Amino acid sequence: MEWNITGGRPVYLQLIEQLQLAIVTGVLPAGARVPPVRELAGEAGVNPNTMQKALQELESRGLMQTQRTAGRTVTGDTARLEALRRQQAEVYAGEFLQKMQALGLTPQQVQDLLHRMSEQKGERNV
């Protein structure tokens, strides 16, 4: 997994965000085994206690679960994952809209821009 942890904000919050992103983008797919705490902590260059705290938070959000036999796994609850994906999309959309507003674009102009861009992208992919 790719990690980008900085000192400016609480580390466990950054871990939660990046783990959630890994789940919605399929780096940690539904039902997958989550690597051991120490391995993840070593990868991210963070304290195992902090990593543990982040993983526990994801469990309490229903995104992971610990089973006695299988260890820690990503939830197989597709509705829950879809909700998380939507939530993430809304965060990105919010950020995007803020930037467009800062550039002085009206909502209609933003919509037109998005239509044109997605059509262009569609043509390129054909």
Place this chain on the structure above:
Amino acid sequence: MSELYQVSALTKFYGAKAALNDVTFGVEPGRLVGLLGPNGSGKTTLLKISAGLLQATSGQVLIDGQEPGSYTKAVTAFLPDRMALPTEYRVQDAVAFYRDFFSDFDTAKAHAMLADLKLEPSQRIGAMSKGTQEKLQLCLTMGRQARLYLLDEPLGGVDPAAREYILRTILCNYNEDAAVVISTHLIEDVETALDEVLLLKDGALLAHKNADELREESGKSLNEYFREVFRC
């Protein structure tokens, strides 16, 4: 949880100058604690007293419930801030020395770390650069399965690439019932690895806080916070 490493009202005078002044804190097992403070704030004195190399003027240190002595030395791995091994030793001699001296020393693990950091068994300590000497001492210290690791400036003379390796080595090598105390002024390098910070200023304990709580309260990184508190 009971505290593995307890310091109570610890005071140390060098002549009339107080190097440590009434310092009290406790560290639980499993924690990685940064001991932060500017030069001359008492970091090394605190670690040396805890390692049983200096006598306190007053106050007490308890490691696993015992005062510094042969028991605590057997369960504490101390990394001094300067080369403490004879310079005529070669790497292999130093490894043999640690193996004979410490029953918790894992020779295979130490060799693996030495190989990762590209230290040859036949290299002589006296012929090594300062950074290489530090790497050797760190491999020896982390090669022990201690309860408490006291690391005095483990990163100071080491290049950035090796720093990252060393930090990861520390993070992956201590077990859940051990604790690590790292003194450093290279806060940026250890920033994300720390659980807790101890801030020392002129021998007094300014703060003992959870690292994430400190970030949340101050809205700053530990590094920025440190610069602000200790601005000259």
